Every structure is written in structure tokens, then in C-alpha cells.
Amino acid sequence: MDGEQDVSNNGKFTVEKTASVRMILVHLDLKGAPPKVSYLAEVFPLFSALGANGLLIEYEDTFPYYEELLPLRSAHAYSPQEIREILRLAQMSNLEVIPLLQTFGHMEFVLKHKEFAHLREMPMYPNSLNPHKEESHQLLHVIIRQVMELHPGVRWLHIGSDEVYYLGEGEESKKYLSESGQAVEDLFMCHLKKVAAHVVSTYPGIKPIAWDDMLRGASAQTLTG
Numbered sequence: 001m002d003g004e005q006d007v008s009n010n011g012k013f014t015v016e017k018t019a020s021v022r023m024i025l026v027h028l029d030l031k032g033a034p035p036k037v038s039y040l041a042e043v044f045p046l047f048s049a050l051g052a053n054g055l056l057i058e059y060e061d062t063f064p065y066y067e068e069l070l071p072l073r074s075a076h077a078y079s080p081q082e083i084r085e086i087l088r089l090a091q092m093s094n095l096e097v098i099p100l101l102q103t104f105g106h107m108e109f110v111l112k113h114k115e116f117a118h119l120r121e122m123p124m125y126p127n128s129l130n131p132h133k134e135e136s137h138q139l140l141h142v143i144i145r146q147v148m149e150l151h152p153g154v155r156w157l158h159i160g161s162d163e164v165y166y167l168g169e170g171e172e173s174k175k176y177l178s179e180s181g182q183a184v185e186d187l188f189m190c191h192l193k194k195v196a197a198h199v200v201s202t203y204p205g206i207k208p209i210a211w212d213d214m215l216r217g218a219s220a221q222t223l224t225g
Contacts, residue, residue, distance in 0.1 A: 024052045025098065030078075031060035031109065037082050037089070044093040055090055056158060058100040061109040065146055071113045083150045098156040098209075099147050103140050103195045104129055104188075105164035105214075110139070121170040128164050131191035132172040140195060141202075148203060155207060159195050162211035164188060185218035 026047050035043075047055070061074040064083065078086070090097050102109070110116050111126035119136050121128040129136050148157070168177055168184040177187065196208040215223060 021053075023054050023096070025054040025056045026052045026095075027056040027058065027100075029058045030062045031058065034062040034076060034078060037078075037085050040086055041089050044089050044095060048093040048095060052095060054096040054098060056098050056100050057086075058102075059147070060102065060106075063147060064150075065143075069142060069146060071115055072110055080150060087151070097151065097154060098158055099151050099154060100158035100160060101143060101147060102160040103143075104131070104161045104191060105167075106160060106162070110143075121164075121173065122166045125166055128166055130170060130172060131167075131187065131194075132176060137194060137198075141198060144199065144202075148206075155205070157199055157203070157206050157208050159192070159199065159208050159210050161188075161192055161195075162213050164214055167214075183219075185215065188214050189218070189223070 044055075059078075061072055062077045063073070064077050064080050065073045087097055105128050107129050108126045111120050111129065116139065117123075117126070119130050119133055119139065120126055121130045129140075144157070148154075167173065168187060173187060176182075177184070180186075192210060196210075199206055199208040
């Protein structure tokens with residue numbers, strides 16, 4: 001990212017450069033109090049007129065999860081039909097959609113529920129996922145699958161991974177770090193690679209991207225290993 005500017009309480013401009021196109025994204029954080037689709041129909045053309053060409057959409061509990069993920073779905077979540085309409089409206093305004101999923105930190109909307117509380121890094125805090133449990137990765141696979149089902153044709157998937165507070169402080173992490181001699185950054189990178197590898201292998205052509213804050217202090221060996 002080479003710049004960002006707040007534009008509202010609900011989003012911010014984020015600029016990302018790729019080899020072929022300069023992406024100017026509006027980050028829509030929809031959790032908590034999601035705007036009505038009719039409101040989005042009004043603001044999408046405005047985003048486009050202001051120079052944006054994409055939307056980074058973070059649903060969290062406003063996504064219409066189903067089956068084993070039904071507890072994650074809030075009472076005011078969008079329906080599948082509303083998600084499809086949001087995507088249609090974005091396309092009409094020439095805004096490329098990139099779904100943003102939380103896969104490590106900011107997992108409160110998942111880990112606050114009793115069904116998933118055992119997957120916390122620290123038992124008393126619901127913010128970070130325990131990366132050592134196979135069930136954690138299976139949970140992420142289901143979350144990714146359900147979101148991708150309603151986003152056919154996307155080119156990017158943002159896998160979050162910022163602000164993974166208390167990583168390395170859980171009992172399993174302490175044991176892993178002590179026995180392996182690795183740093184917390186290595187533990188973070190191991191989980192990030194697993195999630196990214198699942199995306200790439202399951203959805204060919206999709207490019208996973210993530211926030212960089214947890215890697216700013218990492219060594220070159222960690223980043224290239």
C-alpha cells in the first residue's frame with residue numbers, strides 16, 4: 001500500500017499498485033451496522049466519480065453464513081440475494097470487488113461464540129485464532145468456501161492477518177517457539193503461508209493478499225524462507 005485517506009466512518013481509500021494497474025480501493029467495513037443496499041447504490045457511483053476503481057469489502061458478521069457457520073451470522077446480515085445485488089451495483093460503477101476475510105487476528109466475530117471459543121490463542125481473549133489446531137484451519141477453509149461461493153469471478157482475496165494480538169502467548173505457541181527456536185514472526189508467517197496456499201490450490205487464478213503490519217519487523221530470512 002502506498003497511501004490511504006479516510007473518506008467516511010464506513011471506509012477508507014487504499015491505493016495498491018500492481019504490475020498492470022493502479023488500484024484505488026474503498027475499504028468497506030460492514031460489520032456492526034451494515035448500510036442498506038439502497039444506500040450503497042447511491043454511494044458506489046460517487047466512489048467511482050472520485051477515482052476509485054475497486055472495493056475491499058469486509059463483511060465479518062454481516063455475511064450470510066450457513067450450516068456450521070450459522071452462529072456467525074448476525075440478525076442484520078445481508079441475504080445471498082443482497083450480496084449478489086451489491087456485486088451487481090459495484091460492476092455497474094466499474095468497481096472491482098475484493099472480499100476481505102479475517103483469518104488470524106480480528107476473529108472476535110467467530111471466537112466469541114461458545115462453539116468456537118476453544119480455538120482461541122489465549123482462552124480469555126476472542127481476538128486471535130490458535131494457529132496450531134487443525135480445526136482452526138478447517139474452520140477457515142469453510143469460511144473461505146462460503147464467501148467464495150458468492151463471489152465468483154473475483155481476482156483477489158484479502159486474507160486479513162493484521163493485529164494478531166497475543167500471538168505466541170498461548171500455551172501451544174510457547175511450546176512451539178521454545179522447541180523450534182523460532183520467533184513470533186516465523187509462527188505468523190507459517191500460518192499465513194498455510195492460508196495463502198489453501199486459497200491458491202483451491203481457487204486457481206485467485207491471488208491472496210494480506211495486511212503487512214505483523215511483518216514489518218520480520219527478518220529478510222523470515223520473509224523469503
